[in-house]
Amino acid sequence: MQLAGVGIWSSQLRYGDPAVSVEAAAELEELGFTALWIPDVGGPVFDALSSLLQATEQTVIATGILNLWMHEPADVAANYNKLVAEHGDRILLGIGVSHAPLIDAGEPGRYSKPLASTRAYLEAIDAADQPVPVERRVLAALGPKMLQLSATRANGSHPYLVTPEFTAQARTALGDGPLLLPEQTAILTTDRDEARAIGTDWLRSYLGLPNYANNILRSGFTQEDIDTVSDKLFDSIIAWGDEDAILRRVGEHQAAGADHVCIQVLGADPNEHPRRQWRRLAAALK
Template sequence: MRIGLFTIAGGAPLDDLVAQARLARDAGLASAFFGHGSSFDALTTAALAGREVPGIEVGTAIVPTYPRHPLALASQALTAQAMAGGRLTLGIGPSHRPIIEDGHGIPYDRPARHTREYLTALRPLLRGEDPAHRGETLTAVGAVDAPGTTPPPVLLSALGPTMLRIAGELADGTVTTWTGAAAIADHVVPRITAAAEAAGRPAPRVLAGVLVALTTDPDAVRREIADRFAAAADLAAYRAALDRQGLAGVHETVVAGDEAAVAAELRRFADAGATDLLIAPFGDAARVLEFAASLG
C-alpha cells in the first residue's frame, strides 16, 4: 500500500503548501494530494508542488465538477500535468448541494447523471480527442491540444453504490473520506472492483483518506475533530456514508493513539484492499508523516 499526504489547498501560504509536499517526499511518502477549499485552487497548487518537488506524485482530492466545464478542466489539467512533469493524478467529484447550489448558484440536479456525462466527456478531452458529447446534463464539443503531454489518471470521489459503480466503469479509481477500514473492505473495494471488471477495465486504485494523530489522548483529539468538522456530518453524501458504518460523526473515523495503536489501525486499510492511504496529519505533521512512511 502506497502512503501519501493529504492537505487542503488553503489555510497556509502557497510556499507552505509546497513545503508540505517536500516534507512528505523527504519523509519517504509516495504522494501529496490537495483538497479543494475556499482558498487556493487545488489543481494549480498540485501543479506548483509537482514542479517544485520532483520525485513525488501530486494530485487533487478533489476538484468540484459543476463549476468547471470539461473543456476548461481538461485544459487546466493538461497544463498542470505538463508543469508536474507527468506526475499528476486528477481527482474530481460533484461536491455537495449546499456548496454548488447555495454557493455557486448552479442547480445540483441529477449528480450521478452529471458525473457519468462529465467523465464521458473529460476522458477523451484529456487524450486530445473531441468527445462530441451532447447529453442530458452537459454538452462538450471540441478538443484540447496539449503537445507532448500525457493524460493524467482520473479518480472519482465515490462513497455510495451508484458513484462507486461510475468510478469503476469510467475512472481509474476512487478517493474516499470519512471512511474507516471496515467500510473500505466491505463496501468500497467490492463495488468498485466489480464495476471495473464488468466494464473490462484494469483493477482500480482505492485511495483512502484518513485523519491521523499520534497522541496520548485520542479522546481529546476526537472531541476537537467533532467540534471542528461537525457540519460535515450534515452533508448528504457524508451522512449516508457514516450511517452505513453505524457512526454518529466524522470524528469516529479518526485514527488516533500511540504508535502501536495507529500502526495497527493503518495496517487494517492495507488488509481492506486500499491501494493508497492519504494521511491528513493532525498535530505534529512531521512526526505523523515520518511514522506513516516507516510503515509503508
C-alpha cells in the same frame, strides 16, 4: 498509474502559507510519502498543483477532490495536459460532485443529479482536444452507483471519511482492477480528551453533509451516533493514538483492499502544517 504506499492529504498544502507548503512538500517527498493530496473548495486549483509539482520530483500530486461544479471540463483537460508537459506524468485527478448544501449556498438549485452530472462531466473531459486519460482520474465515490461509475469511467475511487469496513465493501464493488485510495483522518495523541477537543467539531462539520451522513448510516451507525458524534463513530472514522495506532488503522485499510491510503493529520491549530506529526509517521513507516 499504480499508486501504492502511504500518502498525505492536507488542506494546509493547498490553503496554507505558500512558502511553507513548498518547503513541506519537498520534505514530504524526502520522507517517502508516495502522494500528496489537496482539496478543492475554491480558488485556482491548478496553480496549487503546479506549485507542488515544482517542489517535488517524483511524488504523485493528486486532487482530493477537484470540485466539478467549480471548473469547466475543457479547462480541466487543458490545464492537466499543460502540467503533464511541464512536470511529467505524475498528476492524479480526483474528481467529485461535492455536496448540495455547499454548492446551492451560492446558487440555489444548482446541485442536481450527482450521478448524471458526474457522468456528463467525464464525457465532456473525454471530448476535449486533449482529454485526461481514464487512467489518470479517480472519483469521490461512496454510494454503489458512483462506485460502479468510478470502475468504468475512471481508474477507481478516492473515498473520504470512511472506515476499513467501507474499504472492504468498496473493493468488492470495484473488483480487482480499479484503484482504491481511501483517506484516513488521524490525530497523534494518546489522550482521548485531547483527541476529542481536536476532532469532534471537525467531524461534526462533515456529518452535516447528506452524502457523508447517508454513507455513515449505510455503514451501520445510527442517527444518534451522528447527532451525538458518539465515541463509536469518532473512533471508527478518526484514528487517534500513537504512531502504531495510526499505522494499524492504515494496515486495516490495506488488508481490506486499499491500494494506497492518504493520511490527513489533524492538529490543535487547523491552519498550521503538521510537519512534526508527518515526520513522526514517516519514521514509523520505515
